[in-house]
Amino acid sequence: MSKKRVVHYINQFFAQIGGEEMAHVQPEYREGPVGPGLAFNASFGEHAEIVGTVICGDSYFNENMEEAKAELIEMIDAAKPDLFIAGPAFNAGRYGVACGAIAEAVQQQLNIPVLTGMYEENPGADMYKTNVYIISTRNSAVGMRDAVKKMSALALKMLRDDTIGSSIEEGYIPQGIRVNLFEKERGSKRAVDMLLKKLKGEPFTTEYPMPDFDRVDPRPAVKDISKAKIALVTSGGIVPLGNPDHIESSSATKYGKYDLLGVDDLTQATYATAHGGYDPSYANADADRVLALDTLREFEAAGKIGSLYRYFFSTVGNGTSVKSAKAFAEDFSKELIKENVQAVILTST
Amino acid sequence: MVHMCTIVPISMTVGANRIVPTVAIPFPLGNPELSGEEEKTLRRGLVERALRALATEVDGQTVFEN
Numbered sequence: 434m435s436k437k438r439v440v441h442y443i444n445q446f447f448a449q450i451g452g453e454e455m456a457h458v459q460p461e462y463r464e465g466p467v468g469p470g471l472a473f474n475a476s477f478g479e480h481a482e483i484v485g486t487v488i489c490g491d492s493y494f495n496e497n498m499e500e501a502k503a504e505l506i507e508m509i510d511a512a513k514p515d516l517f518i519a520g521p522a523f524n525a526g527r528y529g530v531a532c533g534a535i536a537e538a539v540q541q542q543l544n545i546p547v548l549t550g551m552y553e554e555n556p557g558a559d560m561y562k563t564n565v566y567i568i569s570t571r572n573s574a575v576g577m578r579d580a581v582k583k584m585s586a587l588a589l590k591m592l593r594d595d596t597i598g599s600s601i602e603e604g605y606i607p608q609g610i611r612v613n614l615f616e617k618e619r620g621s622k623r624a625v626d627m628l629l630k631k632l633k634g635e636p637f638t639t640e641y642p643m644p645d646f647d648r649v650d651p652r653p654a655v656k657d658i659s660k661a662k663i664a665l666v667t668s669g670g671i672v673p674l675g676n677p678d679h680i681e682s683s684s685a686t687k688y689g690k691y692d693l694l695g696v697d698d699l700t701q702a703t704y705a706t707a708h709g710g711y712d713p714s715y716a717n718a719d720a721d722r723v724l725a726l727d728t729l730r731e732f733e734a735a736g737k738i739g740s741l742y743r744y745f746f747s748t749v750g751n752g753t754s755v756k757s758a759k760a761f762a763e764d765f766s767k768e769l770i771k772e773n774v775q776a777v778i779l780t781s782t
Numbered sequence: 783m784v785h786m787c788t789i790v791p792i793s794m795t796v797g798a799n800r801i802v803p804t805v806a807i808p809f810p811l812g813n814p815e816l817s818g819e820e821e822k823t824l825r826r827g828l829v830e831r832a833l834r835a836l837a838t839e840v841d842g843q844t845v846f847e848n
Contacts, residue, residue: 651799652783654839661836669810715809721825722812728822728829738833776836778829779798781787782807 437481437592440509441470442519442535444528448488456527458490460501462508469577473518476585481592485512487535491527494534501531502538510543516592517543521550521580522557524572529557536565546591550580553606554756562606566597569606655776664742664774666765668750668758669716669723669782670708671699680749682709688748688761690768693741698727710751711782723780742774750781784835784846786810786828794843800835801845804828 445455447468466474466483474483487508494501509517517539519532532549534557540547550568551558558567568587570580583604590597600607616623623640630637655661672680678689696703699720706716706723721727729741746765750758769777785798788810793801804810811825835846 648797649799651840651842651844655836658833658837663833663836712808715812715814718814719812719821722809722821725811725825725829728811728825731826732829732833737830777783778832778836779783779785780804780810781785781793782810 436477436479437515438484438513439473439477439481439516439518439588440512440514441466441473441483441486442505442509442517442532443468443470443486443488444494444522444525444531445488445490446525446528448486450488450490456490456492458488459493460487460489460504460508462487462512469521469581472577472581473585473588476581477589480589481516484514485509489531489535491525491531494531495527498534502535505535506538506542509539514543514545516545516588517547518584518588519547519549521568521570521577521584522552522555523570523574523576523580524552524555526556529555530560531557533557533561533565533567537561540565546588548584548587548591548605550584558606563608563610566591566603566608567606568604658738658776659736660739661775662740662742662773663729663738664769664777665693665724665726665729665745666777666779667724667745667747667781668753669711669747669780670706670749670751671704671716671720671724671745671747672707674703674705676705676707680707680747682707682749683752684757685749685751685753686757688746688765690744690746690765692744693726694743696726697730699724706782708749708751708782710749716782723782725778725780729778739775742769742772744768784832786832790845794845797843799840799843800838801843802828802832802835803845803847 445458446452450458463486467486470483470486487505489501519536522529522532529551536547536549548566550570552572553569568583570576587603627637672689680689701718704720706713716723732738733741748761784800785793786802786804787793788804788807790801790803805813811828812821813824831846
């Protein structure tokens with residue numbers, strides 16, 4: 434049987450054109466495998482071969498996505514591939530986004546199986562994991578051999594039209610797709626078996642991994658609260674009326690920073706909640722019920738605190754990932770530290 | 783940092799070290815059953831507790847019930 438045809442996408446760096454200074458290069462096609470493509474070719478053995486490689490600069494792709502995709506699809510289509518593979522991009526953000534985007538476009542427009550690989554924290558992973566198989570790789574090219582092995586294995590399965598297994602089995606980033614299956618034993622038995630193992634101190638495998646919440650040491654007490662600069666932060670989604678930054682009502686992808694200069698009270702006419710996970714009517718009627726601005730202003734005037742920081746930070750905690758929440762806090766905390774805020778009152782709903 | 787929230791076990795799980803339990807999920811620092819002034823008094827009490835929490839040394843996770 435003739436070898437299956439594969440086209441491979443890489444960026445300017447892996448094509449050895451150059452680094453950041455060459456990230457603007459436009460799409461080009463080269464016959465045969467290039468760079469990591471050689472390793473893929475070796476693992477494909479008799480079953481498949483990389484007939485051509487498309488290359489594009491990471492900046493060019495991300496800044497001209499529609500044109501880049503169109504140019505690349507034309508080149509890829511001309512090579513008549515049976516399968517398309519992109520990357521692996523490891524933790525390179527623009528490269529990961531490019532790999533996900535071009536793989537998705539090829540899948541949609543050329544109707545052939547596609548896959549890519551990147552580190553799970555690559556922004557391209559969250560963006561494309563639902564639609565495209567993304568093999569989970571290490572966060573740098575140190576993991577190339579491992580990535581190639583897993584990507585090739587999945588590629589060959591796809592070429593054979595085999596059933597693709599679960600993310601744990603195949604090594605791709607979980608797509609959030611639930612597949613109903615029948616367990617051999619009923620849940621109550623599995624739960625009791627697991628509990629018995631736990632009680633005996635024996636190893637057990639959870640059916641549902643919990644996110645890892647890390648711990649920090651408590652900060653020393655504020656020495657003189659009447660002189661302290663305090664900031665307000667909330668996950669209750671309090672925003673200026675109209676939600677100008679369009680913070681999502683669930684799974685927020687951003688936080689807002691809002692100016693409290695001259696504001697002594699949050700009213701129905703000026704503030705509301707964007708949070709979709711609790712009954713908003715009370716917060717919409719009076720947002721001080723979630724973000725105690727009126728009280729902090731009173732305390733500021735009465736000298737109970739030194740001052741209230743001019744801005745408050747807000748996001749919607751509903752379904753927002755730990756990862757995102759951490760990232761938001763790491764971001765705005767830089768400002769809080771820079772502005773000598775000594776303490777934060779965080780309210781959640 | 784002091785975390786003012788209603789579901790204290792969640793705050794404990796995520797690792798807040800100073801926790802002030804609040805009234806209810808949709809109105810942590812309020813109570814629509816009360817009059818405007820009573821609500822403000824309630825809110826002042828809770829925020830004062832939060833300030834006290836910030837000014838108190840703790841050596842682990844601590845819930846400030848009063």
